[in-house]
Amino acid sequence: MFAYVVRRILATIPVMAVVALFVFSLLYVAPGDPAAVIAGDQATPDDVERIRQSLGLDRPYLVRFGAWVFDIMRGDLGVSIFTNLPVVTMIQQRIEPTLSLMVVTLILAVSIAVPMGVVAAWKVGTWMDRAVMGFAVLGFSVPVFVVGYLLAYVFALELDWLPVQGYTPFSQGFVPWFENLILPAIALGSVYIALIARITRATMLEVLQQDYIRTARAKGAGQPSILFLHALKNAAVPIVTVIGIGIALLIGGAVVTESVFAIPGLGRLTVDAILRRDYPVIQGVVLLFSFVYVLVNLVIDLLYTLFDPRIRY
């Protein structure tokens, strides 16, 4: 197992190298000029050109790529073209809100969606099943930003129960931190809940048909025990896989949610950097997201062995 983990972690290096090459090349060919954005609308062509030279944007592709890779090898993601701050610092400033949003969403989504899916499978064909499936369709169909605006309007502006926007760091207390995350987490989690609930229901339906479930019933096991101890554990592998895949959904959804609720996270940082063509920031954030995604997949793979002892690496 240990050797497997080490192998997998080492395997991230070529993956990251490919991502780095891909991101850098895409940005190189993509239209956009940070020098023109820095100079502003009224700058003359000469001003823009001089700024481009001072930023080194007139250097050839290979020279720029080589310099960037060399810096990365030293753990330096570069300096933002616009803010003049190290990319690492900018990521550090923004990582807590995004991490908080994702963790709260994940906990909220799993703790709601899994029981929903289990109940839907248990009561298949009844109004409860239909209600869960109806919610799932709704969750898939309504965009995150619409859910976000509706929640903000009702619970923040009309009822004044929760903050309408912003983020309070965890260091300032759990309650204000959590308060700021409730609405964004529900908005972001709506798609995620729908996805997990559907997969849980489908997998549970299959498992509940198995012989060992019939045996458990014959032995007189209670319904909760059958559902959560016997069936759910055996249905866990596909559910965990979907939860893992869904992390990518969360990363994408966080960009929109952070905008709607003015949360200063990595999603917003990415959008701002793309709009301005702040290449070092885009490259740094995409590399980070890729690394996180590779790690999440590793964790999911390791969790398989926990739920299904037959799986060995």
Added chain:
Amino acid sequence: MRRRHLLAAATAAALPARAALGQGTAGAARVLKFVPQADLAVLDPIVTTAYVTRHHGFAVWDTLYGFTQDYAAEPQMAEGHSVENDGRRVTIRLREGLKFHDGEPVRAADCVASIRRWGARDPLGQVLLARTEELSAPDDRTILFRLSRPFPLLLDALAKTSPPVCFIMPERLAATDPRQPVQEIVGSGPFRFLADERVPGRRAVYERFADYVPRAEGVPTWTAGPKRVHLDRVEWHIMPDTAAASAALQAGDVDWWENPLGELQPQLRRNRNIVMEILDPTGFVGIARFNTLHPPFDRAVIRRALLGAVDQEAFMTAVIGSDRSLWRDDVGIFPPGTPLANDEGMGVLTGTRDIEKVKREIAEAGYGGEKVVLLVANDFPTLAAIANVGAEMLRRVGMEVEVVADQLSALLQRRARREAPAAGGWNMFFTFWSGLDLFNPGVNQALRGTGERAWFGWPTMPRMEELRAQWFDAPDLAAQQRLARDIQAEALREAPYLPLGQYFQATAYRRGLSGMLKGPPLFWNLQRA
């Protein structure tokens, strides 16, 4: 019942925490929470002409001269000045007791270095420095200009509020190459920038600079007069999502939102806790810029003919709606209400729109159905609105239009390309400039006629350059106004761009704030009732 009790308990638990955070209230009495128009990405106001950086600049740095609501220069850091030798020798004396935010005194040498750095970037500054034989600091409080010939606009140049502004920085920072941002923000103005609290894309924070010495006399107006600070702290909260900003203002999480989007303004106006006010009477003027290097707009006669198709009402309605108090449709080369605005040749813009006549004129001028490539920034609603109306206008007069819609950052790159439209260039793009950036020939970059060295579009207009040079030498306002008529006539004859109307951007703030000054967002004089 039990569920209801649970909900009530949860709400009760939440409310004290919100109060402790200052959310849902207007915040502490001496803290102002402000939502600027955009992220403060670049901190150096000389490197960029972005308005948001100019706003930041006025909080952090002071200027030698301020700009009044009458568009005149008034001493600010300067105590006064003397003009000798028929205007060829100008001596400016600094006020006593001025300090930078690092505690060092403001010296004339700092001002000289700051003027040089600003003059390298600013069009008016470049004219000033070109006429300057000597710019020196004979002592710590004296700045000396020795000019090759008189420059009546010297004080106006030092006072101008259109970016880049001549802010005074310490000499060690002002020595930085004007293409490179300064590495440290050390101001001379009423607010100190707290670099440690800055989170790009989220927050910028300023605190009152205790050692700032406001002018003793005068009335605060725009950037002139005493800059008395009644706030301890000003927080800028960056909110790119306009709905989030609107909600934050309505909930009282923030005090002031600089640029509410037009479609959200009616909702804010209905809220009795919110005041909507137009702070900049010069507004924003829309322009459609021609690329004069390539057909069909390499022919002035075609550009000129299109003036007859411009329906400024249609453009402005698309941008800000039908409320006529928010826009004007009689806009020429100089924004209405400013000293140089005049009616010379305006009939071509204000007369009856005759599309058939325009069609005939462009056909007679030799328009052969060439494709016209329009650059449309689709990530800025106001720019997209005027561009879409512009595209329709060109189609109505029979032009073949190809719309290239993209993010502004991508279009800015394409805009710089001089190649033919089919080879990745362009024919026309649309933008808005603050009225203060157009209000005289010294600041209006779009009027330059220096060909390849001119602003994007690269018109060659030797007569315009002559008139501009004469305008710099005009001894008084009356002479400037006479020349402005000639300049407007020439601009409408050459038509380097089409004026598309002027709209006024309302700002929105919580009731209870008072002392808000006209002009760009300024944080002195401002206080809570």
